[in-house]
Every structure is written in structure tokens, then in C-alpha cells.
Amino acid sequence: MQLLQQFSYQLIVVTNQSGIGRGYFSEQQFHHFSELLDAQLALYHIYLTATYFCPHHPVDALPSYRRDCTCRKPAPGMLLQASKEHQIDLSQSWMIGDRLSDVQAGKRAGCRTILLSPDPPSLNEIDQSDWIVDNLLHAAQKIVESENTK
DSSP states (O other): OHHHHHTTOOOEEEEEOHHHHTTSSOHHHHHHHHHHHHHHHHTTTOOOSEEEEEOOBSSSSOGGGBOOOSSSTTSOHHHHHHHHHHTOOGGGOEEEESSHHHHHHHHHHTOEEEEEOSSOOOHHHHHHOSEEESSHHHHHHHHHHHHHTO
8 A cells, every 4th residue: 555655556445335224333333443444554555535325225234224225345336436536547446356347347447447356266256356465565566567568
């Protein structure tokens, strides 16, 4: 994350949090966790631009959170919102995630994508991802390498 910040990338978290919708924890608890994460990252001079979350689930959620929405990945809603609110060109952006739904959301938003997969990827993951690496540092290095070859 430090490496990406050195190259002026905005670091934005987009996360499905159906645990809220299922009643496992509250939105307030999620915000508290996010504040703790921000504080821990700041110790390493890492600063998130924003965090977006989707508490919904189309089937397994409390009634007020049960819906098929445009923010739950693999839908691109959170990425599109981040783009609008932070003037981000998604065609110049990268979506890094550890699930195929992250890659799919990134593709639908027009981003380049990296799947974090310490295990051998499936053919479906290989077909849909621009890159597959085993950790976040390798993802950051791929991004920097790709920028240096332009």
C-alpha cells in the first residue's frame, strides 16, 4: 500500500459486508472497525481515501437489508460511486481483490484487475483477471511495473 501511495494512487476500500445485513454486527460496529483499521494503517503512513461498503444480501439478510442492489459486488456500484466522488478515471484504476466477485466488479466498472490468490487459480479466475498474484505486495509491484512500461 505504501508503494502504491508513492505513485500517487488513491487507496479505496470497497467491501461487501453482508454480516451487517444478517445481523451479525451493526453498521456502527463496522464504522468503528474501519476507524481502528485507519489508525493501524496510519502507523505505517498508509492513508485510505475512502471506504465503501454494501450491507445487503439478496436472500440471506434481515428484511431491511434484503435486496438485490447495484452496490454488492460483483455489481460495480461502489466503484462507480468512488469514481464520481473522488474524480477517478476507472480506466486508469486497478481493482485488487481476493474473490472472483472483486474482479468482476472491477471489470464491470472498467478497471484493470488483480486477483490475490495464494492457491492455484481456477480457469475461470485466469480468464477473468488481468493478473493473478499471491499477495498485495506482488499486486503493487505489478501495477508499478505496468506504469513504468507505458
